[in-house]
Amino acid sequence: MVAERAGTSIATVSLVVNGKERGRVSTPIVARVRAAVDELGYVVDHAASSLARGSGDLVVLIAPDLSNPFFAEVIRGVRDTLGERFQLVLSVTERGSQPGLEDVRRFERLRPAGILVDAPTADQTIAASVPVVLLDAPGGADAVNYDLSAGVSSLVSHLGAAGHRHVAYLDGTSRAQTFAVRRAMFEQACAAAGVTMSDVTAQADLTIDAAAEVAAGVLARWVASGVTAVVAAADTLAYGVLRVAASRGIAVPGVLAVAGFDDLPSSSVTAPALTSVALPGADLGRAAALRLLAMLDGTEPPAHALPTRLVPRASTGA
Amino acid sequence: MVAERAGTSIATVSLVVNGKERGRVSTPIVARVRAAVDELGYVVDHAASSLARGSGDLVVLIAPDLSNPFFAEVIRGVRDTLGERFQLVLSVTERGSQPGLEDVRRFERLRPAGILVDAPTADQTIAASVPVVLLDAPGGADAVNYDLSAGVSSLVSHLGAAGHRHVAYLDGTSRAQTFAVRRAMFEQACAAAGVTMSDVTAQADLTIDAAAEVAAGVLARWVASGVTAVVAAADTLAYGVLRVAASRGIAVPGVLAVAGFDDLPSSSVTAPALTSVALPGADLGRAAALRLLAMLDGTEPPAHALPTRLVPRASTGA
DNA sequence: CTGAAAGCGCTTACAG
DNA sequence: CTGAAAGCGCTTACAG
Numbered sequence: 001m002v003a004e005r006a007g008t009s010i011a012t013v014s015l016v017v018n019g020k021e022r023g024r025v026s027t028p029i030v031a032r033v034r035a036a037v038d039e040l041g042y043v044v045d046h047a048a049s050s051l052a053r054g055s056g057d058l059v060v061l062i063a064p065d066l067s068n069p070f071f072a073e074v075i076r077g078v079r080d081t082l083g084e085r086f087q088l089v090l091s092v093t094e095r096g097s098q099p100g101l102e103d104v105r106r107f108e109r110l111r112p113a114g115i116l117v118d119a120p121t122a123d124q125t126i127a128a129s130v131p132v133v134l135l136d137a138p139g140g141a142d143a144v145n146y147d148l149s150a151g152v153s154s155l156v157s158h159l160g161a162a163g164h165r166h167v168a169y170l171d172g173t174s175r176a177q178t179f180a181v182r183r184a185m186f187e188q189a190c191a192a193a194g195v196t197m198s199d200v201t202a203q204a205d206l207t208i209d210a211a212a213e214v215a216a217g218v219l220a221r222w223v224a225s226g227v228t229a230v231v232a233a234a235d236t237l238a239y240g241v242l243r244v245a246a247s248r249g250i251a252v253p254g255v256l257a258v259a260g261f262d263d264l265p266s267s268s269v270t271a272p273a274l275t276s277v278a279l280p281g282a283d284l285g286r287a288a289a290l291r292l293l294a295m296l297d298g299t300e301p302p303a304h305a306l307p308t309r310l311v312p313r314a315s316t317g318a
Numbered sequence: 319m320v321a322e323r324a325g326t327s328i329a330t331v332s333l334v335v336n337g338k339e340r341g342r343v344s345t346p347i348v349a350r351v352r353a354a355v356d357e358l359g360y361v362v363d364h365a366a367s368s369l370a371r372g373s374g375d376l377v378v379l380i381a382p383d384l385s386n387p388f389f390a391e392v393i394r395g396v397r398d399t400l401g402e403r404f405q406l407v408l409s410v411t412e413r414g415s416q417p418g419l420e421d422v423r424r425f426e427r428l429r430p431a432g433i434l435v436d437a438p439t440a441d442q443t444i445a446a447s448v449p450v451v452l453l454d455a456p457g458g459a460d461a462v463n464y465d466l467s468a469g470v471s472s473l474v475s476h477l478g479a480a481g482h483r484h485v486a487y488l489d490g491t492s493r494a495q496t497f498a499v500r501r502a503m504f505e506q507a508c509a510a511a512g513v514t515m516s517d518v519t520a521q522a523d524l525t526i527d528a529a530a531e532v533a534a535g536v537l538a539r540w541v542a543s544g545v546t547a548v549v550a551a552a553d554t555l556a557y558g559v560l561r562v563a564a565s566r567g568i569a570v571p572g573v574l575a576v577a578g579f580d581d582l583p584s585s586s587v588t589a590p591a592l593t594s595v596a597l598p599g600a601d602l603g604r605a606a607a608l609r610l611l612a613m614l615d616g617t618e619p620p621a622h623a624l625p626t627r628l629v630p631r632a633s634t635g636a
Numbered sequence: 637c638t639g640a641a642a643g644c645g646c647t648t649a650c651a652g
Numbered sequence: 653c654t655g656a657a658a659g660c661g662c663t664t665a666c667a668g
Contacts, residue, residue, distance in 0.1 A: 009655045014647060026653060046427035047369040048645035051660045056365070060407075066390035067583075075384060075410060087424065089378075090408040092393060106405065109364035208583045239587045246587075264584075265385075265526045269557045269564075271589030327639045332663060344637060366661035369644045638668085645660105652654085 005036040013037075017044055050111045055130065058112040059086045059292065062103050064119050064174070065095040068206045068236055070262045070281050074118055074135065077285025081293075086113055096205050097121075098176050104128050114292045122177035131295040135288045136178045142295075144287040144303065145178075148185050151277035151308030155259060156189040158275070158310060159229050162317050164257060166196050168222045170211065170232040170241060171203040182233050182261060198227050204237060211240025219244055223256060229316070235260035235267050235276055242270055242315070257316040272314035279308055324354040331355075335362055368429050373448070376430040377404045377610065380421050382437050382492070383413040386524045386554055388580045388599050392436055392453065395603020399611075404431055414523050415439075416494050422446050432610045440495035449613040453606045454496045460613075462605040462621065463496075466503050469595035469626030473577060474507040476593070476628060477547050480635050482575060484514050486540045488529065488550040488559065489521040500551050500579060516545050522555060529558025537562055541574060547634070553578035553585050553594055560588055560633070575634040590632035597626055 003010045008029055015021050016033040025033075036042070050056030061078055063071045075090060082088050091107060093099050098121035107115055108128050118135040120126050126134060134143035159167065169186060172179045190197055200221050204214035211232070219241070222230065232238035238260030245252050252258050252272055260267070263278035283306050294301040312318035321328045326347055333339050334351040343351075354360070368374030379396055381389045393408060400406050409425065411417050416439035425433055426446050436453040438444050444452060452461035477485065487504060490497045508515055518539050522532035529550070537559070540548065550556035556578030563570050570576050570590055578585070581596035601624050612619040630636035 010645090011647080011655060011657095012653095018647080024653070029654085043423060043427055045369075045429070045645050047365045047374070047429050048660090049647075051363075051365040051369055051662085052645080052647040054647095054660075066384065066393060067387075069385075069387045069390070072384035072387070072390075076413060079410065079412070088409070090410070091406070092397065092408070094397070095394060105361060109361055111363070111365050208587065236583075239584060243587050265554075266557060266582075266584045266588070269526065269560050269588050270584070271587060271591070273589070328661090329639055329641095329663080330637095333638095336663080342637070347638085363661050366644090367663075369646085370661080370663040372644075372663095640667085642664090642666100644662085647658105647660085649658090651656085 002033065002036045002040055002042050005040065006032040008033060017042075055111045055113055057086050058110055059088050059114050059116065060091060060107045060110065060112045061088060061116040061118065062091045062093070062099040062107065064093050064098055064176070066092055067095060068234060068262070069264050069266070070234070070279065071118065073281025074285040077282035078116060078289045079285070080282075081286045081289035096173065098174060100124050101126055104132065113296060116288050116292060119174070119176040119178055121175045122180065123175060131292060133288050133292045133295070135284055136176065138177050138181045140177070142291070144284060144291055145305050146279055146284070146308050147305035148182060148277070148308055151310055152182070152185045153189050154310035155231065155275075155277055156186070156193050156195060158312055158316060158318075159257065159259070160193045160195060162257065164195065164229040166198065166226045167229040167231060168198040168200065168202070168218075168227045170215065170230055170237050171201070172206050172233045172237060173203050174206060179233050186231060198222055198225060200225065204240065206234050206236050208236055208239045208243065211237040212243045213240075215241045215244040219248065219250065223250065227256070229257035229259070232258070232260045235262040235264045235274060238274055238276070238315075239270060242274070246271065252315055253317040259316055263311050268313070270315070275313045275316040275318060276311050277308055278311050280306065320351065320354045320358055320360050323358065324350040326351065335360075373429045373431060375404050376428055377406050377432050377434065378409060378425045378428065378430045379406060379434040379436065380409045380411070380417040380425065382411050382416055382494070384410055385413060386552060386580070387582050387584070388552070388597065389436065391599025392603040395600035396434060396607045397603070398600075399604045399607035414491065416492060418442050419444055422450065431614060434606050434610060437492070437494040437496055439493045440498065441493060449610060451606050451610045451613070453602055454494065456495050456499045458495070460609070462602060462609055463623050464597055464602070464626050465623035466500060466595070466626055469628055470500070470503045471507050472628035473549065473593075473595055474504070474511050474513060476630055476634060476636075477575065477577070478511045478513055480575065482513065482547040484516065484544045485547040485549060486516040486518065486520070486536075486545045488533070488548055488555050489519070490524050490551045490555060491521050492524060497551050504549060516540055516543060518543065522558065524552050524554050526554055526557045526561065529555040530561045531558075533559045533562040537566065537568065541568065545574070547575035547577070550576070550578045553580040553582045553592060556592055556594070556633075557588060560592070564589065570633055571635040577634055581629050586631070588633070593631045593634040593636060594629050595626055596629050598624065
């Protein structure tokens, strides 16, 4: 229709709408095509275009359930870095499950330019026919990760300095490798600092309600066994602990100090404000997008882990 | 390749992988095709499939920037309702802007089965070549909305009962119609209850930091002019007010009561816990998905607004 | 029950 | 500088 209206061929229209007219199409014809495109409101069919071309301009970001506001930051970092050249689309998994190979397979069908996978399950090797970048997947290839060491060791020395000698850890149920690493690094830092960890283990889905339910079951035992500080694998988990402590009249940080990971925006307004190992989500998203862009351009950027730091607040007596 | 391996034709493979083999393909051939598909890890090419078919199995949900955790709930509602038949993909706008016609155009190219638009800008009429359902777009056609009246009137009577006679409203900068409606309904309810509203108006982006910055500029004037309660158009905005009040030593709710809209999960753990008009996001997502499904099936479900209610907490003295 | 063939709307060598 | 034509990987009448 556009070609007909502009009085030219389909091939010429294709060149013009794809910005490949330089030195190939004469100025008057370009103008006529542009006019026809505008008048008709023509927009290139994505399916046909990516079929003919072999792949499209879509970038897919697969993330776990977004009930953890951390991912909103990651998404923003990716979005802002990708720019106009690519179209970002997101997919989220079911609550409580991590992105896996199956999710990647499902989106390969769309022939995206690339796929980003945030906090993938540790059980599978993720690979695809298109470039893939993993986020927060320690140990995986083509991944961008945090360097948790600075944040975790600051946290443990902070707790140690406040006199805590026996602490508990509230883990996530997530199968993402990043959670295993958080726990391992924390245990290691505690051992090095002479801080012991409670035998009473607990883990919960990454929602406040789930964490509160679990905390309700173990908090009394923790306190009774001499635990004076609880570290949660994510801020949302720590919120659950705060809620139960408040409802039971357990003073935070007086009786029990609480800390988390992520440093969500709302962690500055909780009761009390939450000490947290800050994981800058937008930075992670940005780094992942840059890495994908480099893979697509054939230039390999140096992979460097993103720094983390402790944000001490009232929940640990800061 | 699959056809070759199964010793049959491409057409037959197509029938089998699309589940249309009943009464068209013999059992042994179906089995051979299935085996070949498994062995080769074959997956239908989405671009080619939707090109041939005319439209695909994608449903696109376009939402504002996800820094408001409210949208995570909406997404979950949509996701859980759509089920296996459709593949949900999300798109988010830039921070601070609302989905508009341009975003819808961009996703029409993907030939989705339908498009959902959450909190669209009020300036444009959204229409497309595929079925579109609007979420939280009062006044629009084919929209699913909240009935804010119960929630807002409960909020105003709650404030009135606590003795508040002069209040302020912190609006969002969002151009979404839903924010205009929240404000209008609140003003109306105040007028009816004999509660006056401050002339000092304020609005901020829907992030805690932005709201805190704005609050820092107006809080003193509000208090000085006799305002005893602030209602924010979203919980994230209210969090900003809480943060500034805490840093200035303004007692909440003693000196200033604070309330919001949304009832985010974290609103139960803020200092103090936040009174909020609960907007059940998952319900909105579910209703929108059901409406789209009905449009696709040609059955029109009755449009009914979703109920809202007040969740009174400590920030207003509950 | 099975397969050859047209066609979906593009892009890209290629010939003119 | 321009256009006719092949081909991207499917689906779907249609003929057998």
